[in-house]
Amino acid sequence: MTTNDPAGDSAAAPENGAGNGAQAARAQSFGAVATAYDAGRPTFPAEALIWILGPGRGLQVLDLGAGTGKLAAVAADLGHDxxxxxxxxxxxxxxxxxxxxxxxxxxxxxxPLAHASVDAVIVGQAFHWFDHARALPEIARVLRPGGVLGLLWNNADTVVPWVRRIFQVLQGDGFGGTDRFDPVPIIEQSNLFTLLESARFRHWHDLNRAGLRQLAQSHSRVAVLKDTRRDQVLDQIELIYEHTARPPEALRMPYFTDCFRAHPSEFANYRRTVDGPVAPHL
Structure with a gap:
């Protein structure tokens, strides 16, 4: 996740996923704001998931770090289990x-799934929180040979001035300080997956006043603030809404969805067969 990561909760996290106490607190903050997260956060474009999973239907798909199911819902709508x-x-x-x-x-x-039990593992807005040294072998274990790992991040387009102001408020001094989280070296060093392919898709998320406030509340940097400071941040967000929105028209928040896909390597396939039996298709 990145400070110029417009999505705010996808900034560069430590490679062990857990990080220090502050990082761990942020990682654990989402449960308390689940309703705000679901209302304020954007979904993912279907085109992005089709690029990862292919155009067919009926795959057994694991949404890992699924949160409120934004990405899982897109996969289900495309006809997957x-x-x-x-x-x-x-x-x-x-x-x-x-x-x-x-x-x-x-x-x-x-x-909590059997060896080789799913055709795809998809991760939306969450891979940077994982302990990669432990999570990647687990992902490779549950994937069937020929399966696919898909990683997705929604990043707001902060070239747009009012969007940039919003994320400057949400991210404070950290805004613009580091690059976006890059999964490529982590995946390559694991030796468990083929080289990552990448693609980017454009989409928009419509927000009214309440939705913009919920978007702000759902960001981990805001969720862990003390009440007084959090209220100040939310007041600033509402002020931006006042100066930008033209009700009843919604604010159209522009996003890019950055996507990555890879398949289990031959080493991962060998390791899986040695470690345990392959689960049958249901």
Missing amino acids: VIAVDPSQEMLEVCRRRPGIDTMVGAAESI
Whole structure:
């Protein structure tokens, strides 16, 4: 995740995923703002998921770090069988309201599924929080040979002045300080996946006054603030809305979705067969 990551919660996290105490607090902050997260955050464009999964239907798809199921819902709408796994019971409670998605409490570092049990693992806005040394072997373990790992991040287009002002408020002194999170070296060093391919898709997220406030509340940097400071940030966000919006028209927040895909390597396939049996297709 990145300070000039317009999405705010995808800035460069430590490679062990957990990081220091402040980083860990941010990682654990989403459950308390699950409703705001679901209302304020954008979905993912279907074209992005089709690029990762292919044009067909009926794959068994694991949405890992699924949160409230924004990405899982897109996969289900495309005709896939989806299970959403997340460590936050609060986030999954929101996810369970969506049709066509099974849910399970669990972590990327210890996935509660059998060896070779899914055709795809997708991760939206969450891979930077993982302990990669533990999570990548688990992802490779549950993927079938020929399966696919897809990583997605929504990043707001801060070239637009009012969008830039919003994220300057949300990210404070950290805004613009580091590059966006790059999964390429982490994936390559694991030897468990083929070289990552990448693509970018453009989309928009419509927000009214309440939606913009919920977007701000859902960001980990804001969620962990003390009440007085958080209220100041939210007041600043509302002031930007006052100076920018033209009700009843919604604010159209522009986003880029950056996507990456890779397949299990031959080493991962060999390691899986040695470690345990392959689960049958359901």
